[in-house]
Amino acid sequence: MPVVTSFRWLSEEEKYERFMERINAGEKIEADDWMPEDYRMTLIKLIAMHGISEIMGALPEKEWVPKAPSLRRKLGIMAKVQDEMGHGQLLLRVAEDLMAPLGKTREEIMQDLFKGDLKFHNVFHMPAPTWADAGLIGWLVDGAAIITQTNMLDASYGPYARALKRICAEEVFHAQHGESIILALAEGTKEQKEMLQDALNRWWEALLMFFGPGSAATTGTSKQDITIKYRIRTKTNEQLRQDFFTKYVPRILSIGLKLPDETMHFDESKGKWVYKQPDWNRFKEIIRNNGPKSKERLRLRELSYHNNAWVREALSGQSAAV
Amino acid sequence: MEGRDPTMKITKPEELQQHPEYKEVLVELLFQLADDDFILSYRGSEWLGLAPHIEEDIAFSSINQDTMGHAAMYYQLLEDIGIGKADDLAHQRPSSERRNAVLLEEVNGPGHYLSEPRYDWAFAVVRHYFYTQAKKVRIDSLKHSSYEPLAQVAVKINMELYYHLMHWRTWFIQLTNAQGEARERMKKAVAKVFEDFGGVLTLGVKGDRMVEFGLIESEKILKQRWVQAMKPVFAEVNLDLPSEFGMKRGNGRNGEHTADLDEAIMTLSEVYRLDPLATW
Amino acid sequence: MSDSGKGFYQVFEVFSRKNDTAPLQHQFSLLAPNHEIALVMAQENFMRRETVSDIWVVKRSDIRMMTEEEKESLKRLDNKDYRTTKGYGYLKKKWRQYEQQMLDEKEILSWKGEIQR
Numbered sequence: 001m002p003v004v005t006s007f008r009w010l011s012e013e014e015k016y017e018r019f020m021e022r023i024n025a026g027e028k029i030e031a032d033d034w035m036p037e038d039y040r041m042t043l044i045k046l047i048a049m050h051g052i053s054e055i056m057g058a059l060p061e062k063e064w065v066p067k068a069p070s071l072r073r074k075l076g077i078m079a080k081v082q083d084e085m086g087h088g089q090l091l092l093r094v095a096e097d098l099m100a101p102l103g104k105t106r107e108e109i110m111q112d113l114f115k116g117d118l119k120f121h122n123v124f125h126m127p128a129p130t131w132a133d134a135g136l137i138g139w140l141v142d143g144a145a146i147i148t149q150t151n152m153l154d155a156s157y158g159p160y161a162r163a164l165k166r167i168c169a170e171e172v173f174h175a176q177h178g179e180s181i182i183l184a185l186a187e188g189t190k191e192q193k194e195m196l197q198d199a200l201n202r203w204w205e206a207l208l209m210f211f212g213p214g215s216a217a218t219t220g221t222s223k224q225d226i227t228i229k230y231r232i233r234t235k236t237n238e239q240l241r242q243d244f245f246t247k248y249v250p251r252i253l254s255i256g257l258k259l260p261d262e263t264m265h266f267d268e269s270k271g272k273w274v275y276k277q278p279d280w281n282r283f284k285e286i287i288r289n290n291g292p293k294s295k296e297r298l299r300l301r302e303l304s305y306h307n308n309a310w311v312r313e314a315l316s317g318q319s320a321a322v
Numbered sequence: 323m324e325g326r327d328p329t330m331k332i333t334k335p336e337e338l339q340q341h342p343e344y345k346e347v348l349v350e351l352l353f354q355l356a357d358d359d360f361i362l363s364y365r366g367s368e369w370l371g372l373a374p375h376i377e378e379d380i381a382f383s384s385i386n387q388d389t390m391g392h393a394a395m396y397y398q399l400l401e402d403i404g405i406g407k408a409d410d411l412a413h414q415r416p417s418s419e420r421r422n423a424v425l426l427e428e429v430n431g432p433g434h435y436l437s438e439p440r441y442d443w444a445f446a447v448v449r450h451y452f453y454t455q456a457k458k459v460r461i462d463s464l465k466h467s468s469y470e471p472l473a474q475v476a477v478k479i480n481m482e483l484y485y486h487l488m489h490w491r492t493w494f495i496q497l498t499n500a501q502g503e504a505r506e507r508m509k510k511a512v513a514k515v516f517e518d519f520g521g522v523l524t525l526g527v528k529g530d531r532m533v534e535f536g537l538i539e540s541e542k543i544l545k546q547r548w549v550q551a552m553k554p555v556f557a558e559v560n561l562d563l564p565s566e567f568g569m570k571r572g573n574g575r576n577g578e579h580t581a582d583l584d585e586a587i588m589t590l591s592e593v594y595r596l597d598p599l600a601t602w
Numbered sequence: 603m604s605d606s607g608k609g610f611y612q613v614f615e616v617f618s619r620k621n622d623t624a625p626l627q628h629q630f631s632l633l634a635p636n637h638e639i640a641l642v643m644a645q646e647n648f649m650r651r652e653t654v655s656d657i658w659v660v661k662r663s664d665i666r667m668m669t670e671e672e673k674e675s676l677k678r679l680d681n682k683d684y685r686t687t688k689g690y691g692y693l694k695k696k697w698r699q700y701e702q703q704m705l706d707e708k709e710i711l712s713w714k715g716e717i718q719r
Binding site: 058059064065066068069071072074075078079081086088089131181185187299300307308310311312315 | 443
């Protein structure tokens, strides 16, 4: 790296050049460092969406928190959903620091969510009508999340990489929490087994969609090229989806479940899983908040935010007085 | 302590066979303790994801987990005595058999946790804070209980109460000392909680026998200690502490409950009831 | 980063100490309206699965951080072995001539216990 005598005398081009040198040298960029606008905006979009998805993602599982079938399950799922909120907290903090120079805070993040400008992950627009759904989310949705999140553990943006390190450590517990519920059902009564298979059938398409479209050609937009250029992630959407199949399909089959896609198989010659594409038009509709549970969950989030506004107002003026 | 035989100590559940009356009173007390923590942590778990602030949602959930963990320890004591399996005791018993204070079963506010919840944070703060202080007083007494397995559990639970108290006291003082709407909401919540707070402090019809057997100190003493602990806090927030507390909607210790508890039991046992014999 | 001033959403940095002899370690940051609320939320947000013996919360606006440029001031040459034991390694041989053992770090730190005569 060139020795910088005075950073502020550099031209924008030189700053960019220096930035890319740092990126390519594997250095971590910090919140207050100079960064190109598209790097900042890409990170804000990615991390705010990731963070708010964790917060919204708490809602489908949360439905089952009060209903979990034993004391231990109640405690386990409470801790798990609490972690989702915790992951949301970590990620929103990272996004908020990136937004601060733009004069935005958590307030604007929440408003963007309510307005529909800030999207949340497709899986969290889906219904979770049975206890098996709660288990399946823990097992496979978290499994998919582990695949995408570990892919970004070396992200060039330091605060994101550090948040992900914390998150992935907890995901190990989430995966086992999900496995524990799933295995109890898979080894249980006929009804329990059916409940589990139904949940898998329900979630399969959403799981395929989880990793995003294979290319921009599929849905019109894709951020994967820019995130790879800036070393925020290393693998493409399709590579991640294939990784997911490799890790999870054998496990799904091993416990007696059937994949709801009869065409699915591993093509030895291509070294790839062949599968039926999900309906990407439906995907676009879902993330536009037109999924089966989009409105209902946004309503919950919005209501709790407004209903408790008095608490934030009450304490907002007394920072010096306390 | 009044009427207590100071030499009387029960160290193992098996010894209870020779003391049927003691056992009966002990079981009553354990159900009060277990059901209180269980139903309040259930109400707390409904709040998950809906608290006024993300960071607080997380802190609150830890307290609910701790509290449900305490309930599980009490239900385990009942299981060890042979009353039934802990999970069955928590999920299967109808409201008429529950011994929790009515205040703790009350819904968090209008709406349902899945639909249009307009939960009341002021009520949550006041109910949890006042209850936690009562629990602390009770636990300090239980550390000397004649039933040693209970005394040991009390020592453990006590460890986690410092944090719970600090957390709720902070919220209580700050919101009550805030101006305008917040103070009004807090005052309203305090009045509402006091209407049924007598139900938290009472030991029910078998309370005197509990004291005789050295299981716990009298409700009169416990109440005094609660008032002593709360006095400086009420002074700090400039509110009057009443000398009597109501049981407006009944005495839960005697099995009197509201429809809120029936609804809660239906929800919390929804999956369990699909097949109580299955492994979940 | 602009986080000064009032409001509910203020940034607090959270630090913790694993045990009484461990150094303070940075955990993460959270939003809170004041120090008291920040403190009662800190442990459960960042240390749910570890025990700690102390927690500090510091308002971020009270922290003087380094700019990207100032971080250049942290670099230094690798020519300072006179500051470390590495620059005095020859003593080992010297003491051997006097039939004495060198008092190295391991030896010196062992003196907190009983000294063998």
